[in-house]
Amino acid sequence: MPKAPKPVKPSARVRNEAANTPVKPLGSAEAFADLPRGEHAYQEIRRAIRQRRFRAGDRLREVELAESLGLSRTPVREALYRLLADGLATEHGQRGIMVAEFDHSMVGELYVMREMLEGMAARLAAQMASEVEISLLTELGAQYAALVKSGRGAELAEKNRQFHEALYRCAHNRFLLKMLDPLHDALGLLGDSNLADPARARANAVEHAAIVDAIARRDAEGADRLTRAHIHEAHKARVKRLFAPGGKS
Amino acid sequence: MPKAPKPVKPSARVRNEAANTPVKPLGSAEAFADLPRGEHAYQEIRRAIRQRRFRAGDRLREVELAESLGLSRTPVREALYRLLADGLATEHGQRGIMVAEFDHSMVGELYVMREMLEGMAARLAAQMASEVEISLLTELGAQYAALVKSGRGAELAEKNRQFHEALYRCAHNRFLLKMLDPLHDALGLLGDSNLADPARARANAVEHAAIVDAIARRDAEGADRLTRAHIHEAHKARVKRLFAPGGKS
DNA sequence: CTGTGTTCCAGTGTATACAATAGAATCCAT
DNA sequence: ATGGATTCTATTGTATACACTGGAACACAG
Numbered sequence: 235m236p237k238a239p240k241p242v243k244p245s246a247r248v249r250n251e252a253a254n255t256p257v258k259p260l261g262s263a264e265a266f267a268d269l270p271r272g273e274h275a276y277q278e279i280r281r282a283i284r285q286r287r288f289r290a291g292d293r294l295r296e297v298e299l300a301e302s303l304g305l306s307r308t309p310v311r312e313a314l315y316r317l318l319a320d321g322l323a324t325e326h327g328q329r330g331i332m333v334a335e336f337d338h339s340m341v342g343e344l345y346v347m348r349e350m351l352e353g354m355a356a357r358l359a360a361q362m363a364s365e366v367e368i369s370l371l372t373e374l375g376a377q378y379a380a381l382v383k384s385g386r387g388a389e390l391a392e393k394n395r396q397f398h399e400a401l402y403r404c405a406h407n408r409f410l411l412k413m414l415d416p417l418h419d420a421l422g423l424l425g426d427s428n429l430a431d432p433a434r435a436r437a438n439a440v441e442h443a444a445i446v447d448a449i450a451r452r453d454a455e456g457a458d459r460l461t462r463a464h465i466h467e468a469h470k471a472r473v474k475r476l477f478a479p480g481g482k483s
Numbered sequence: 484m485p486k487a488p489k490p491v492k493p494s495a496r497v498r499n500e501a502a503n504t505p506v507k508p509l510g511s512a513e514a515f516a517d518l519p520r521g522e523h524a525y526q527e528i529r530r531a532i533r534q535r536r537f538r539a540g541d542r543l544r545e546v547e548l549a550e551s552l553g554l555s556r557t558p559v560r561e562a563l564y565r566l567l568a569d570g571l572a573t574e575h576g577q578r579g580i581m582v583a584e585f586d587h588s589m590v591g592e593l594y595v596m597r598e599m600l601e602g603m604a605a606r607l608a609a610q611m612a613s614e615v616e617i618s619l620l621t622e623l624g625a626q627y628a629a630l631v632k633s634g635r636g637a638e639l640a641e642k643n644r645q646f647h648e649a650l651y652r653c654a655h656n657r658f659l660l661k662m663l664d665p666l667h668d669a670l671g672l673l674g675d676s677n678l679a680d681p682a683r684a685r686a687n688a689v690e691h692a693a694i695v696d697a698i699a700r701r702d703a704e705g706a707d708r709l710t711r712a713h714i715h716e717a718h719k720a721r722v723k724r725l726f727a728p729g730g731k732s
Numbered sequence: 733c734t735g736t737g738t739t740c741c742a743g744t745g746t747a748t749a750c751a752a753t754a755g756a757a758t759c760c761a762t
Numbered sequence: 763a764t765g766g767a768t769t770c771t772a773t774t775g776t777a778t779a780c781a782c783t784g785g786a787a788c789a790c791a792g
Contacts, residue, residue, distance in 0.1 A: 270775070295743070306777045307744090312564055319568030321661065328784060330743065340657065347658045350603050358595070408589065409596045412570065413662050420658075519745070544773070555747040556774090577754060579773065 271305050275313035278303060283322060283333055284422050290335040294323060320416040322423070334423060341476070344420055345469035349462050351414055352398070356457035358405035360449045367404045371446045374400055379439040382432075390435055391427040397442060401461075404449070428471040437467065521558035524548070525565050532571060532582055533671050539584040543572060569665040571672070583672060590725070593669055594718040598711050600663055601647070605706035608653035609698045616653045620695045623649055628688040631681075639684060640676040646691060650710075653698070677720040686716065 269277070279299065282288045294317075300310045314331050317323040324334045336344065363371070374397040381390050395418070402414050429435045441464040448457040518526070528548065531537045543566075549559045563580050566572040573583045585593065612620070623646040630639050644667070651663050678684045690713040697706040 272775080297743070308776055308778085311561070311744095312775095315561060315564040316568060319565060321658075328744070343656045343658055346607070346656060347662075350599070354599050407592045407595060409570075409592055409666070413596075417658065521745080546773070557746055557748085560774095561745095577774070 270309075272309035272312035275299070275303055275305065275309045276316050279313055279317060280322065280419070284419070288333050290333050290423050293330060293332045295330060320419060322416065322419050334420065336420070336424060338476075341424065341472070344417065345465065345472070348414075348417055348421070349465040349469070351410065351417065352401070352465050353458040353462040355402050355405040355407075355410055355414065356445055356449060356461035357454045358407060358410070359401060360452050360454040360457040362406045363404035363449060367400075368446070368450050371397070371400055371404065371449065375439070375442040375446050378442060382435050382439050387427065387430050390429045394427070394429060394438065401445075424472065425475070428468055428475065431471065431475075434467075434471050438464075441467065519558070520554050521561035524552055524554065524558045524562035527552060528562055528566060529571070529668070533668070537582050539582050539672050542579055542581045544579060569668060571665070571668050583669065585669070585673065587725075590673065590721070593666065594714065594721070597663075597666055597670070598714040598718070600659065600666065601650070601714050602707040602711040604651050604654040604656075604659055604663065605694055605698060605710035606703045607656060607659070608650060609701050609703040609706040611655045612653035612698060616649075617695070617699050620646070620649055620653065620698065624688070624691040624695050627691060631684050631688050636676065636679050639678045643676070643678060643687065650694075673721065674724070677717055677724065680720065680724075683716075683720045687713075690716065 279288070279294070288294070294314060296307045296310050296314070299313075300307045303310065314323065318325060318331065322334055323331050325331055359367075359371075374393070378390070378393045378397055381393050385393075398418075402411050405411075429438065441460065445457055445460045445464060448460055528537070528543070537543070543563060545556045545559050545563070548562075549556045552559065563572065567574060567580065571583055572580050574580055608616075608620075623642065627639070627642045627646055630642050634642075647667075651660050654660075678687065690709065694706055694709045694713060697709055
């Protein structure tokens, strides 16, 4: 089939030639693992949302993203579908996809779910966790507590996340894990962490310790109850923040 | 760019020209609502899985599906990504996507989750459901009970599904809903419904009635407990079936 | 100034071409 | 015949062209 011979051999897996796209502000093109492009796009957009470089309600235009990431629309679309499935983005008819927005009632629903799911995770952890897993939990709890005194907000939030994720894993339930993950992401959309408030950060440490203790004692009921209370407090703190400042969304 | 002028104008939204694809056994191309093709592909594949025309472990090849549905790979890929996110399909490295398989431990994890989530749904329903919603639940329960005597397996299973879905909706929690849906689909993968067993079908009706009653009395605790027990029984029945015949997967 | 019709365009939906790759099949040497 | 290298092929990854759509901007009439 005679056809204009494409002179530029795409040379396949060249990742970052910056070939024709002069702009790519999003990309972080640096720490560029050799992931499939679709995966890369997903990670990158997700990160941007988590870091609040994209805010709730922002439009996610395929072409724009593709350009800024230096790839074509196809992998970007893959990423967008995944985001959609995670609930991190919503489809707006023919107006495209945008970062999810949560109204007030949704925030409530979100925390209700989280309260229950984390409670369940703790309950299961009390039943299922191995000794090594429990000592890991203990350690993470201690590290968090240490950071409360010295560390800054970002590190604190990260350690907190690690603690909770470890807790989820101790439940040994893949489905639970799959459900909690997007829930956290959604929460992340709501704004800065509660832990910026020192009082809350301190209380957090105490509550963590109590939960780990219950799990170590194999007290499923207690672990469940304490964890629910823990999330409930977080919910209260969140609502307070949401009302206090110029609480967006 | 000079190029062989494509003579056949794709004529865009022509839905079913059967243009060049002589085979399309999957498609049901008949009741062809004017859905976007990606949505259509998703529904269709989902349906095929639910109807066990695709079995656990079957490969889902993009081209094959595209041909049998009479469309291109692009919307099929969209559908596959959604399936993946639902957990109805799994990615196997570079060997493509296949219908999810569940090992024994996963079945356990699945039911543990369902027990909790449905319990939660019932609890919330007891707190949140409106009077109309409760009467709908009652009605569906009654319809199911009526079918136990006269109906056949398929109708029974469908009515059962309706009942449970109504229950979920009564919880008024979008996230809960989003989580329960894929769970059900996954369960569907496990094989024929439990309700083929008449004894189980009958017991089901009684349990439904008890749950609705608790919700109507606004007894959150009881609704939760009864529902957990309900699912627990279903789990037991399932496990029994899984061991009894030539239980595939 | 306001309401209505028209045009334009940004953006997505869809199809398809091409490249890369992993596993299967084949062939050769031992 | 068996082990290993090599080619082949089936299938996905990626890019891109083109068509369609709905909303926005604009123009015009009242």
